[in-house]
Amino acid sequence: MSEHPLELSTRIIDSGVADTPPNRITEELSELADGVAIVESFSHVVLVDTGDGIVAFDSSSAKTGPRVVESMRSWTDAPVNTLVYTHGHMDHVGGSRDFAADAAANDRPTPRVLGHERVVPRFERYEATNGYNQVINLRQFGGAARTVAAAAERPFIPSRTLRPDTTYDTRLTERIGDLEFEFNACLGETDDHTWTWIPERKMISAGDQFIWNFPNCGNPQKVQRYPLEWARSLRDMADRDVELFVPAHGLPIAGHERIRRCLLTVATTLETLVEQVVTAMNAGAQLDEIVHGVSVPDETLRLPYLRPMYDEPEFVIRNIWRLYGGWWDGNPARLKPPADAAVGAEIAALAGGVDTLVARAVELSVAGDHRLACQVIEYAAAAEPESHAVHDARATIYSARRAVETSLMAKGIFRSATADSEFAVSGEAPEVKMVLSIGEA
Incomplete structure (x- = not known):
C-alpha cells in the first residue's frame, strides 16, 4: 500500500x-x-x-x-x-x-x-x-x-x-x-x-x-x-x-x-496573470510582446501545486488574449497571411536553398535557441515537405526541444512533430506511450 x-x-x-x-x-x-x-x-x-x-x-x-x-x-x-x-x-x-x-x-x-x-x-x-x-x-x-x-x-x-x-x-x-x-x-x-x-x-x-x-x-x-x-x-x-x-x-x-x-x-496567481495581460492589451501591446513580456515568478512556479508540468503560463497568456481580444494577434501581416508553403519557398530562396535553412536550424538547435531553430526548420519543411533530409533534421530538432520543456502540453506536441517527421521518412508510425500521470511526460 x-x-x-x-x-x-x-x-x-x-x-x-x-x-x-x-x-x-x-x-x-x-x-x-x-x-x-x-x-x-x-x-x-x-x-x-x-x-x-x-x-x-x-x-x-x-x-x-x-x-x-x-x-x-x-x-x-x-x-x-x-x-x-x-x-x-x-x-x-x-x-x-x-x-x-x-x-x-x-x-x-x-x-x-x-x-x-x-x-x-x-x-x-x-x-x-x-x-x-x-x-x-x-x-x-x-x-x-x-x-x-x-x-x-x-x-x-x-x-x-x-x-x-x-x-x-x-x-x-x-x-x-x-x-x-x-x-x-x-x-x-x-x-x-x-x-x-x-x-x-x-x-x-x-x-x-x-x-x-x-x-x-x-x-x-x-x-x-x-x-x-x-x-x-x-x-x-x-x-x-x-x-x-x-x-x-x-x-x-x-x-x-x-x-x-x-x-x-x-486564485491570486490566475488573477495577477489576467491583470498583467489585460493591462498590456489596454496599452496597445500585441500578443507577441505580451507572450515574451509577461511571466509568473519562479518562486510561484516552484510551489508543489503550481508547477508548470501539464499546462504552463505562456499558454494561459494566449488563452487570456483569445478571451479578451479575439484570434488576431495584432500583427497586420498575420491578419490575412500567405500560405505556409509560399512563405517557406520564399525564405528558402532568400537563404540560397533549403539546405541552408536546414543547416542553420540545426546550428541554432545545438546552440540551445530552440524557438528559432523550430521556426527555421518549419520554413524548410514548408518549402520541401517530402524531403527526407528536412524531416531527419526536423525530428532531431523537435526531440531536442521536447527534452527541455516542462509541460505535458508542450512535450506532447513537440514529440508529435518528431513522430510526424519520423513517419514521413520511414512510413511507419512510432509507438505512442500514453502518459496517464499528469506532469510525467
Missing part, C-alpha cells in the same frame, strides 16, 4: 517539496474520513456513503473504470445512488458504463447521473468533432498526427457512456440519505464544471478546479478556458468551513488553513 494520500499531501505542502509525484494512478482505495473514500485513478473517483447508497464523483476513464469499480467494491457493497460528473471530459465520464454494469450485475437500477446542463452539449460537440478530438489527443501524447485517419473512425466518446439525467444551471441543493449536497456551477477549465460542498462532512469535491499543477487554463488545442471565473470559484471554496478538499487529479488536502492557503494562492 502506498503512502496515505492525506499524509503525503500534508508533508508536500508543509515542506514545499514534492519529492514524489502528487498525481498518482494506483487504482488503490483510501478512506479519507468516516464514509468518504478515494480511488486514485485517471481521474480519481471520490465516494461518499450517504446511509442510503453511495454518491460517486466521476467514474474515471473507459480504460480504468473496471478497476475503479473493483476497488470500490472492496470497500462497500452499497448501491451507487448518484454518479456526479464534475465535468464532461472523457477521463471523468468514460468509466460510467462500468458503474452501470456493476448495478446490472447486482440487479440494481443504473445510477442516476447528475451534472451541469452544459455536459450534454459538450458530448454533442465531441460527436460533431470526433476526428479532430482523436487528432489532438494523439498529438497531446506524442503520436504522429499523420496516422490519425484510422483512429478518427473510432468514437471519441466511449460506447455506453451514461448521459446526465439530472441537470442544473447555477446551484442545486439536494439531501441524499443523511447528507446535504450543494452542487455549484463554475467556469474554469471547462464551461460545464461542478464543485460540491458537503457541509456535514466539511468536505469539497473540486473536480479539475485544482489539479496540483499550474491550472489547465491555456491548453493550446482545446476550447476557451476562463481564468477569472476559475479564480472566483477557488475563493468561493476557500470561504467555506472546509476541512477536507478532494480534487479529481492529485492528492486530497486536509486542514482548513492549509486548504485555504493553497486555493487562494492559485
Whole structure:
C-alpha cells in the first residue's frame, strides 16, 4: 500500500517539496474520513456513503473504470445512488458504463447521473468533432498526427457512456440519505464544471478546479478556458468551513488553513496573470510582446501545486488574449497571411536553398535557441515537405526541444512533430506511450 494520500499531501505542502509525484494512478482505495473514500485513478473517483447508497464523483476513464469499480467494491457493497460528473471530459465520464454494469450485475437500477446542463452539449460537440478530438489527443501524447485517419473512425466518446439525467444551471441543493449536497456551477477549465460542498462532512469535491499543477487554463488545442471565473470559484471554496478538499487529479488536502492557503494562492496567481495581460492589451501591446513580456515568478512556479508540468503560463497568456481580444494577434501581416508553403519557398530562396535553412536550424538547435531553430526548420519543411533530409533534421530538432520543456502540453506536441517527421521518412508510425500521470511526460 502506498503512502496515505492525506499524509503525503500534508508533508508536500508543509515542506514545499514534492519529492514524489502528487498525481498518482494506483487504482488503490483510501478512506479519507468516516464514509468518504478515494480511488486514485485517471481521474480519481471520490465516494461518499450517504446511509442510503453511495454518491460517486466521476467514474474515471473507459480504460480504468473496471478497476475503479473493483476497488470500490472492496470497500462497500452499497448501491451507487448518484454518479456526479464534475465535468464532461472523457477521463471523468468514460468509466460510467462500468458503474452501470456493476448495478446490472447486482440487479440494481443504473445510477442516476447528475451534472451541469452544459455536459450534454459538450458530448454533442465531441460527436460533431470526433476526428479532430482523436487528432489532438494523439498529438497531446506524442503520436504522429499523420496516422490519425484510422483512429478518427473510432468514437471519441466511449460506447455506453451514461448521459446526465439530472441537470442544473447555477446551484442545486439536494439531501441524499443523511447528507446535504450543494452542487455549484463554475467556469474554469471547462464551461460545464461542478464543485460540491458537503457541509456535514466539511468536505469539497473540486473536480479539475485544482489539479496540483499550474491550472489547465491555456491548453493550446482545446476550447476557451476562463481564468477569472476559475479564480472566483477557488475563493468561493476557500470561504467555506472546509476541512477536507478532494480534487479529481492529485492528492486530497486536509486542514482548513492549509486548504485555504493553497486555493487562494492559485486564485491570486490566475488573477495577477489576467491583470498583467489585460493591462498590456489596454496599452496597445500585441500578443507577441505580451507572450515574451509577461511571466509568473519562479518562486510561484516552484510551489508543489503550481508547477508548470501539464499546462504552463505562456499558454494561459494566449488563452487570456483569445478571451479578451479575439484570434488576431495584432500583427497586420498575420491578419490575412500567405500560405505556409509560399512563405517557406520564399525564405528558402532568400537563404540560397533549403539546405541552408536546414543547416542553420540545426546550428541554432545545438546552440540551445530552440524557438528559432523550430521556426527555421518549419520554413524548410514548408518549402520541401517530402524531403527526407528536412524531416531527419526536423525530428532531431523537435526531440531536442521536447527534452527541455516542462509541460505535458508542450512535450506532447513537440514529440508529435518528431513522430510526424519520423513517419514521413520511414512510413511507419512510432509507438505512442500514453502518459496517464499528469506532469510525467
